[in-house]
Amino acid sequence: xxxxxxxxxxxxxxxVFSAIMVITRKNPVYSVLxxxxxxxxxxxxxxxxxxxxxxxxxxxxxxxxxxxxxLFVLMLxxxxxxxxxxxxxxxxxxxxFAGGLLLYxxxxxxxxxxxxxxxxxxVGNIGLVSELGKALFTTYVVPFEITSILFLSAMxxxxxxxxxx
Amino acid sequence: xxLLDALSTPAQYLPIAIQFAFGVLFVAGMIAxxxxxxxxxxxxxKLDTFESGIEQIGNARQPMxxxxxxxxxxxxxxxxxxxxxxxxxxNFKSLGWEGFAAVCMFVTFFFAGFFYIYKKGALKWED
Amino acid sequence: xxxNYYIFLAIILFCIGVTGVLTRRNAIIIFMCIELMLxxxxxxxxxxxxxxxxxxxxxxxxxxxAGIEAQLFVFFIMVVAAAEVAxxxxxxxxxxxxxxxxxxxxxxxxxx
Numbered sequence: 358x359x360x361x362x363x364x365x366x367x368x369x370x371x372x373v374f375s376a377i378m379v380i381t382r383k384n385p386v387y388s389v390l391x392x393x394x395x396x397x398x399x400x401x402x403x404x405x406x407x408x409x410x411x412x413x414x415x416x417x418x419x420x421x422x423x424x425x426x427x428l429f430v431l432m433l434x435x436x437x438x439x440x441x442x443x444x445x446x447x448x449x450x451x452x453x454f455a456g457g458l459l460l461y462x463x464x465x466x467x468x469x470x471x472x473x474x475x476x477x478x479x480v481g482n483i484g485l486v487s488e489l490g491k492a493l494f495t496t497y498v499v500p501f502e503i504t505s506i507l508f509l510s511a512m513x514x515x516x517x518x519x520x521x522x
Numbered sequence: 523x524x525l526l527d528a529l530s531t532p533a534q535y536l537p538i539a540i541q542f543a544f545g546v547l548f549v550a551g552m553i554a555x556x557x558x559x560x561x562x563x564x565x566x567x568k569l570d571t572f573e574s575g576i577e578q579i580g581n582a583r584q585p586m587x588x589x590x591x592x593x594x595x596x597x598x599x600x601x602x603x604x605x606x607x608x609x610x611x612x613n614f615k616s617l618g619w620e621g622f623a624a625v626c627m628f629v630t631f632f633f634a635g636f637f638y639i640y641k642k643g644a645l646k647w648e649d
Numbered sequence: 650x651x652x653n654y655y656i657f658l659a660i661i662l663f664c665i666g667v668t669g670v671l672t673r674r675n676a677i678i679i680f681m682c683i684e685l686m687l688x689x690x691x692x693x694x695x696x697x698x699x700x701x702x703x704x705x706x707x708x709x710x711x712x713x714x715a716g717i718e719a720q721l722f723v724f725f726i727m728v729v730a731a732a733e734v735a736x737x738x739x740x741x742x743x744x745x746x747x748x749x750x751x752x753x754x755x756x757x758x759x760x761x
Contacts, residue, residue, distance in 0.1 A: 490609025
């Protein structure tokens with residue numbers, strides 16, 4: 358087993374374990390912290406696949422901005438344990454069973470599919486910042502501009518919804 | 523550019539991984555050591571929030587005002603704007619005026635959004 | 650690593666996200682589980698992008714940029730997710746201000 362495989366297994370186990378912790382913790386603050394660990398593990402996978410720009414963006418945008426915003430909202434709303442909503446046991450087990458069933462169906466479908474084993478998934482320069490930048494600002498310049506319009510509308514939406522009065 | 527070329531394989535991220543592991547282990551180790559070595563004398567006075575004898579009133583976790591939250595949301599949006607500048611900075615020379623025009627248009631839209639936010643008074647700290 | 654392992658990992662993370670959406674009633678946790686599902690799909694897209702690239706390299710095309718579209722796609726997914734979170738959390742905060750709860754079952758009064 359090479360170093361790549363060992364790192365892959367460590368990162369996968371960390372990602373899956375903390376993802377399970379996200380949905381089982383009662384306190385929402387712990388859920389956010391475990392989700393940050395999951396996103397760091399996924400960033401590690403991106404580095405392993407030589408997609409370095411996405412690894413950095415994942416850390417800056419998700420772990421650095423979005424989850425801190427979640428944490429901020431939780432602090433803002435003062436969610437103590439007594440305000441955690443209760444749910445009836447039967448519904449809980451039924452929905453957990455439904456999720457498990459979906460997992461089983463998807464795994465079975467992929468397991469029987471014929472997937473070609475491609476060597477060399479960890480090499481290649483397309484994930485570097487400069488390579489992605491070349492494509493982003495030449496071929497994909499129109500989606501780039503549309504993103505700015507999307508953000509303009511997101512700003513207007515956030516201000517209209519969030520501003521008091 | 524050779525600095526970035528040097529960081530083009532996953533194996534060259536090993537120093538960062540070691541630094542990361544060292545940071546986590548150092549913090550965890552320090553907390554564990556202080557937990558084991560420190561003396562514990564838990565009396566009701568020591569576990570009180572204020573030791574100086576003032577009666578405590580209410581919960582420490584007061585809900586904050588909405589306006590702080592709006593500033594945090596707007597921070598996220600402008601944080602993502604900065605992400606787009608890293609790939610542009612690396613290709614600044616080769617993209618030329620065309621790329622510069624594209625980025626100027628992008629920034630103009632964000633600036634229009636900022637102007638709207640400013641005019642609406644969403645960044646005003648005092649009411 | 651073969652591509653299968655990445656597919657399995659993405660499926661497991663996606664199903665954990667689905668289970669979280671179904672089992673939890675806190676609106677913020679549900680939102681976080683949606684982010685988890687988005688990230689698992691991103692992981693799968695990057696893995697397929699690298700597979701596509703490796704196949705193009707093996708076919709003898711040096712300096713190819715095959716597969717770069719998927720990575721830009723992931724980048725745009727992340728960027729759109731940030732905009733979505735901004736508006737979504739604003740809605741959740743407004744819901745909290747009106748109902749003093751983030752329990753999504755309060756919203757079933759919209760039914761009638």
